[in-house]
Amino acid sequence: xxxxxxxxxxxxxxxxxxxxxxxxxxxxxxxxxxxxxxxxxxxxxxxxxxxxxxxxxxxxxxxxxxxxxxxxxxxxxxxxxxxxxxxxxxxxxxxxxxxxxxxxxxxxxxxxxxxxxxxxxxxxxxxxxxxxxxxxxxxxxxxxxxxxxxxxxxxxxxxxxxxxxxxxxxxxxxxxxxxxxxxxxxxxxxxxxxxxxxxxxxxxxxxxxxxxxxxxxxxxxxxxxxxxxxxxxxxxxxxxxxxxxxxxxxxxxxxxxxxxxxxxxxxxxxxxxxxxxxxxxxxxxxxxxxxxxxxxxxxxxxxxxxx
Amino acid sequence: xxxxxxxxxxxxxxxxxxxxxxxxxxxxxxxxxxxxxxxxxxxxxxxxxxxxxxxxxxxxxxxxxxxxxxxxxxxxxxxxxxxxxxxxxxxxxxxxxxxxxxxxxxxxxxxxxxxxxxxxxxxxxxxxxxxxxxxxxxxxxxxxxxxxxxxxxxxxxxxxxxxxxxxxxxxxxxxxxxxxxxxxxxxxxxxxxxxxxxxxxxxxxxxxxxxxxxxxxxxxxxxxxxxxxxxxxxx
Numbered sequence: 001x002x003x004x005x006x007x008x009x010x011x012x013x014x015x016x017x018x019x020x021x022x023x024x025x026x027x028x029x030x031x032x033x034x035x036x037x038x039x040x041x042x043x044x045x046x047x048x049x050x051x052x053x054x055x056x057x058x059x060x061x062x063x064x065x066x067x068x069x070x071x072x073x074x075x076x077x078x079x080x081x082x083x084x085x086x087x088x089x090x091x092x093x094x095x096x097x098x099x100x101x102x103x104x105x106x107x108x109x110x111x112x113x114x115x116x117x118x119x120x121x122x123x124x125x126x127x128x129x130x131x132x133x134x135x136x137x138x139x140x141x142x143x144x145x146x147x148x149x150x151x152x153x154x155x156x157x158x159x160x161x162x163x164x165x166x167x168x169x170x171x172x173x174x175x176x177x178x179x180x181x182x183x184x185x186x187x188x189x190x191x192x193x194x195x196x197x198x199x200x201x202x203x204x205x206x207x208x209x210x211x212x213x214x215x216x217x218x219x220x221x222x223x224x225x226x227x228x229x230x231x232x233x234x235x236x237x238x239x240x241x242x243x244x245x246x247x248x249x250x251x252x253x254x255x256x257x258x259x260x261x262x263x264x265x266x267x268x269x270x271x272x273x274x275x276x277x278x279x280x281x282x283x284x285x286x287x288x289x290x291x292x293x294x295x296x297x298x299x300x301x302x303x304x305x306x307x
Numbered sequence: 308x309x310x311x312x313x314x315x316x317x318x319x320x321x322x323x324x325x326x327x328x329x330x331x332x333x334x335x336x337x338x339x340x341x342x343x344x345x346x347x348x349x350x351x352x353x354x355x356x357x358x359x360x361x362x363x364x365x366x367x368x369x370x371x372x373x374x375x376x377x378x379x380x381x382x383x384x385x386x387x388x389x390x391x392x393x394x395x396x397x398x399x400x401x402x403x404x405x406x407x408x409x410x411x412x413x414x415x416x417x418x419x420x421x422x423x424x425x426x427x428x429x430x431x432x433x434x435x436x437x438x439x440x441x442x443x444x445x446x447x448x449x450x451x452x453x454x455x456x457x458x459x460x461x462x463x464x465x466x467x468x469x470x471x472x473x474x475x476x477x478x479x480x481x482x483x484x485x486x487x488x489x490x491x492x493x494x495x496x497x498x499x500x501x502x503x504x505x506x507x508x509x510x511x512x513x514x515x516x517x518x519x520x521x522x523x524x525x526x527x528x529x530x531x532x533x534x535x536x537x538x539x540x541x542x
Contacts (some may be wrong), residue, residue, distance in 0.1 A: 020442075023437075023438070023441060024453065025434075043437070043440050043441035044441045046437055048465070048469050049468075049469060051465035051466075051468070051469060053426075053430060053462035053465050054430045054459065054462065054465035054466050054469055057427060057429075057430025057431050057433070057434060057462060057466070058430055058431070058437060058466075059434060060430075060431050060434055060436030061430070061431040061432060061433060061434020061435035061436070061438060062434045062435070062437055062438035062441070063434075063438070064419070064420070064431070064434070064435055064436055064438065065365070065434075065438030065439050065441075066365070066438070066442070067441060067442070068440045069434075082422065082479055083425070085430070085462070088421070088424055088427055089430070089431055092411075092421050093412060093420055093421060093431070094412070094413050100331065161444065180328075214504045228446075278372075
């Protein structure tokens, strides 16, 4: 299967062909994929070199002239390194852009912590007005990229990962999707953790919601799910644990509720290896999730043997 | 000239101290405020093709005040040119005033960007030049004003290093040099830009004709910087 990021250049190339407002802004990372697009649209495909502050600042300047910039590099260099540019050059100026990251929380564990950004969504949460898409499959990534570019002048973050579910689901760029219904709790699975969550909750009488757009948080969708499933909520996120806990608490502010936030641990793991090993180390594999979700929902029991 | 509100006066350079006095309460101003005064006046009076009636015109020149500290001279010039009412000036910095100690583009008519944090204007100006070029708008020129100490910000070095090789002819930077950087730039400020492929002029920042000549010097295929020297901040 191709990766979500494999879809980026082809999708954006088509959008560059279709819409004269669209521009791609790069800082070397991923520039090879845009060679043909750059030939066709030399002024709308810009590679600023290894200059991430300029990457975001220049995108903001382009947006001020009316363009719709799509800005891409690894999450560490897109959100964390030029964070003040994201805050001021986009937010404070009142212009938008589509930031598309790659590498996610630990897509390249052998590359170490310098290329990990589990805090990216939490960091954007300190700012106002960002839409955040976290696709769980390349097909979903393609759809959400199109939604992001089409979203007027909104500020949109699309978080691409090499981690993926086996199958894509229809996504609408707004709401959580109910993939399983139960009565003893609600589990919200964000993007690429869905398969592990479905394995982990097999045989549990729990509702599973699938979230590929986490900001704005689908508070109404969560409330609706809890009407039948009760107000015990587990969030399973592929980035920093607890990133959406406040959003879930706000959604359920009017009713007694409990929220457990699972995700990537805050402590630096300081290990290389594979993504699967990091998934396990952060307790995000199906067996660990089963224990933690089952324990929290009081619906324990060992994970049934896999067929 | 379009005049905002009921004020139908025409203002000139000699009115600027009085306009600034409306903000500060007297006619003595800090170096940060007055260092930019002549540069701003010559740009708005003789160089920039902008006006209150053109703020939605894609073909207008863009002026991005990167050095948002001490914006009284900027507000005075904008008021003199009719972008904002003179009546706003006395409220400077108050809760209900659109005029803060750093300008906000959302609140200040005529302000292309909000600034205050150093090192943002030039990168945004690069993007503005790129965006205009991508839309076939080759007439409008993009100007940004930075301070000499502001050039210390790495974001400016990213922008300087990119804009030269990218041949951004529409891009113009004016560096108001009041010798406020802690460490002098080896070879001088203009050399930094020239090494990156910019056209550069260094002039007396109080000499209006010299500023005008430097601002309007041809620079085919290259971005252009004017280093405007004014009296040292701590002199």
